[in-house]
Amino acid sequence: MAETSAGRPDATDYLIASKECEIQILEQLLRMGQLVVCISHLVHVLQRERGASNMYLGSRGERFGPELQAIRRDSDRQREQFHQALAALNLRQNTVQAGSRLLNRIGYAVHILSDMDRLRDEVGRQAIPAEAATRVYTELVQGLLAVVFEAADAAVDPDIARLLVAMFHFMQGKEFTGQERAAGAAAFASGQGGGEVSLRIQHLIEAEERCFEVFAGFVDPASWAVWRQCQQDTGLIEVERLRRLLCTSNERTAFDPRLGQRWFEVMSGRIDTMQQVELCLAARLEVLCSGKLSAARDSLAQHCSVIDLLPRFQQGQDDAFVVFCSAEGGLAGSDGYHGLSPQLGRSLIELLQSQSRRLQQMQDELNNARTALEERKVVERAKGLLMTHRRLSEEEAHKLLRRTSMEQGRRQLDVARELIALAEMWT
Amino acid sequence: MAETSAGRPDATDYLIASKECEIQILEQLLRMGQLVVCISHLVHVLQRERGASNMYLGSRGERFGPELQAIRRDSDRQREQFHQALAALNLRQNTVQAGSRLLNRIGYAVHILSDMDRLRDEVGRQAIPAEAATRVYTELVQGLLAVVFEAADAAVDPDIARLLVAMFHFMQGKEFTGQERAAGAAAFASGQGGGEVSLRIQHLIEAEERCFEVFAGFVDPASWAVWRQCQQDTGLIEVERLRRLLCTSNERTAFDPRLGQRWFEVMSGRIDTMQQVELCLAARLEVLCSGKLSAARDSLAQHCSVIDLLPRFQQGQDDAFVVFCSAEGGLAGSDGYHGLSPQLGRSLIELLQSQSRRLQQMQDELNNARTALEERKVVERAKGLLMTHRRLSEEEAHKLLRRTSMEQGRRQLDVARELIALAEMWT
Known part of the structure; x- marks a missing residue:
């Protein structure tokens, strides 16, 4: 293979690159999993902080003061761990791998988190109504959950x-x-x-x-x-x-x-x-x-050891052609055309083919899992349309969708689907 | 924002990273488009080379000899351009972006291409039946088309x-x-x-x-x-x-x-x-x-200029909290809680939200385009199952599927779907 000696990548390079790609994605998924776990802990403590702030404001600062302080310290620790997990993902360097949507969601969550101290100050001075503080915490929790959603969708x-x-x-x-x-x-x-x-x-x-x-x-x-x-x-x-x-x-x-x-x-x-x-x-x-x-x-190590065996046999032998003849399945035998080493020749093609089948099967199973995320996407999309075309806030759009589906006794998903289908008629 | 000055990425960094991610993906798509164009040309000339080889072998070397030589030279030029387009994609460095399946398909195509000279030698010596040579060329063309398919599916x-x-x-x-x-x-x-x-x-x-x-x-x-x-x-x-x-x-x-x-x-x-x-x-x-x-x-340049305006206003002012209050839509007004600069505060959130909506809409439209690739995937999957469970070659699996759908007067897609649904009963 003159091409290979000239430094041009050959089939085995792509086979290995394909495997390395899977590994890099899994490494990133492992770190993403750690981020999701941090979000789980952070959300839990933010839920407690929301509840305690609510009770503190509701009692005009008479109750829950000390509890709130303790919860805030706990919350700070979890927030710090969240930022560390983000740093470990090194998203700015791995932008393409992270994907635009995930980065967008993280930007949103980070943005709201960065103003926590100001919110707490308002709560401490009782300068914000309980309902407003609750809504801000809820928005923050939803922003963090949206990161988990994208992580699930991108896996x-x-x-x-x-x-x-x-x-x-x-x-x-x-x-x-x-x-x-x-x-x-x-x-x-x-x-x-x-x-x-x-x-x-x-x-x-x-x-x-x-x-x-x-x-x-x-x-x-x-x-x-x-x-x-x-x-x-x-x-x-x-x-x-x-x-x-x-x-x-x-x-x-x-x-x-x-x-x-x-x-x-x-x-x-x-x-x-x-x-x-x-x-x-x-x-x-x-x-x-x-x-x-x-x-x-x-699996990569196994691939590499199989591939290492190939060149030794190929030197001075005429089996490379067989490698791809056998890929067609039965060609070598059925046409009376015989190569030198079909068993060996098959190995590279078989590695490529079995990898290809496995990747396709993974894709099929993945589509299955993603269908479960579809409902939420459709509902979010319908809300977005309502916000744009009827100039509603997200909260108002959500209420309208919920009310309509309750009144009509139908699932929100079905109402949302119809809304999207009819969207073109509004514009 | 003390966090930002300590070097921790803030929301604007993620907003920009998300945009940069889109740009990097488009840059790679541009190069991928160039590869697809090269494949189009290469496939065209390989189809001619297949036909000419067929006629040459069919006439026992009496006809099409000079034409075949000319076509082969043309074919070599296109092959070279294909390899140059591959090199421009720099796939081994951008493995994650390329994706495992695309790399796998390219590996397969490169592998078959690397043995062209041997095949031509066989044809020249009339040492291979016309039908066998045709099948090898067909396999090669299908391998190249599979790269285009994955490029479409990955876009x-x-x-x-x-x-x-x-x-x-x-x-x-x-x-x-x-x-x-x-x-x-x-x-x-x-x-x-x-x-x-x-x-x-x-x-x-x-x-x-x-x-x-x-x-x-x-x-x-x-x-x-x-x-x-x-x-x-x-x-x-x-x-x-x-x-x-x-x-x-x-x-x-x-x-x-x-x-x-x-x-x-x-x-x-x-x-x-x-x-x-x-x-x-x-x-x-x-x-x-x-x-x-x-x-x-x-769009990135626009985002950056909007973002550049933010810090100047934020210095010494209390509008950052408003930035996220207004994200909830109507909170600031409805609860009597007022910030200093709602118009400005909205801008970052609105950038994030409009980007998010656009990305979601792109995903919806994308799913639409990908449905068209679904039929082929289902048929390929069914063939794969036949190959595994009934130990057929790809050609045999294809023929069986075609014959069954012809005999039953049904679409191959429907027969394939049923085969997959019943696959578990065979194993």
Whole structure:
């Protein structure tokens, strides 16, 4: 092969480059997994900080002051670890690998995080309404979850993608639980129930359940077992009792104000229990990524040793032509055309073909996992259209979509799909 | 922002990195487009070399000798340009960007190309049957087309992806025309028609038409006009007349052997005319890639100038919090919480949000273009399963799939989908 000696890459170089590409992607996925785990911890503590800030503001600074300080220190630690995990990804150097959308999402999350201290200052001086502070924390949590979503969508290994899909949906479900805690706490604190609260709580419970359903379809058995146990926790009895009070309340209902404290405690206990599932998912993700990476490295080493054998046989022999004749399957035999070393000749082509089949199969399985992300994308897209064409805020677009689907008794996904299909008629 | 001064990337860094990521991908797409154009030329000349080799071997070396030499020189030039375009892509350095599957396909094509000289030597010495030589060339052309397919599938810009989908299908349709030329030439040369030849020609015409249908769905208007003109070429009259002879022939038919020469000439004329469409597609691809790239560079410059304005205003002012409050849409106003400079504060968030919406919309349009590649993937996957589970060669798997779909009067796609769905029952 004169071309190779002249320094031009030959087929084996591309075979190895293809394998190295898989390895580099897995290495980045491993670090991305670590970022997702940091986000899981950060979101958990931000949910607590949101709740405590809410209670602090609601009590006009009389309660939750010291707890809030402790939670903030914990939150700072998690924020620092998040930034370290980002630095380890070295995204600015690996821009192409990271992808435009993931970088965009990270930019958004980093931007909101960078103003945490200012928000805390406002909360400390009681210069911001409880509802506004809650919304800012919620926006921040959603921004962080959007990073996990993109990480799941960008993962090219189907098993890792499946686990990230499970993880995203669990985190999103847990965040809805956090929002339910806030909505219930506000209702109990106000002492008054009613249709608005009742609908909001029912909607959130439904949203939680939809998330956990998707999670169930993609989770590993160990994390699933932790979740099953979590669903048997006796703390759920009181959660369900208080949920019933909220959901069956009306404008004439007067809640015992002490129920607010109790609700906050049992819901916080619930959310802490749920974090066990995330810890289990995180451990599984770490094991899976490392395992895939070392398997890919082993496979590269095997490829290299097979390839090393080839040149020795090819020197002075006429088997290279056979290498590709046999690629057609049966050509050598059926046409009476025989090469010198078909067994050996087959090896390179077979390496390429088996790699190709495996890559295609991975792609098929991946598409399967990504379908689960589709619903969210369609709904987000419909919201975006509403925001553009009707000049709504995101919150308003979300409410409109939710109200329409509730009124029509149809899934948000179906309403969103129709909205997108009809978008051209508005413009 | 103390974090930024300590060297930690802030939101604007990620916004710019996201934009730079788009630019790098477009730069690589531009070079990939150049590779695809080289492949178009190389495939065209390989189709001619296949035909000439076939005629040379069929005439026992009496005819087509000098033509073959001239074509080979042309072929060498195109091969060299292909290798130069590969070198310009610098794939071994950009492995992650190229993707495992594309690298795998290139490895396969490069591998078969590297043995061209040996094949030609066999042809020159008439030491290989015409049919075997034809199959090797066909395998090589398919290997090169597979690179174009992966390039189309890997393209992340929807407009470029659409054009590459059109280009792939046109090239594949033209290759079926080349195979039709070979099948017809062999039948006319043998002097005998029959059911096998008739079915093969009909199958190829059908496959060509399916390709040109997909092409029609994605082509740009200029290339479409060239194709319409190509379909009005008077040369088609004789093509259709000879096709009719082949398709209505049976075992008792005796062809005038001179028809073979005539068939070869008119089909070659047809294929040369078709190349005009590819040249037009190639020119459009170049313009599209360059245009997208300079638009992305302009957009980055705009982003940078907007971002440059931000720090000056932020110094000593309290607007950063507003930046993210306004991200929630209406928060600042509705809760009575007012920042200092909402107009300015919005700009960074709006840049991030509009980028995010645009990226999502691109993804949606991209999925649309990729659906067209799905059919081929499903059929390839089904063939792969047949090869593995029934230990068939690719040719045998292809024939089995084709025969089954013909016998059942159903589309290959549907038969392939069912095969895949039932695959688990075989193992």
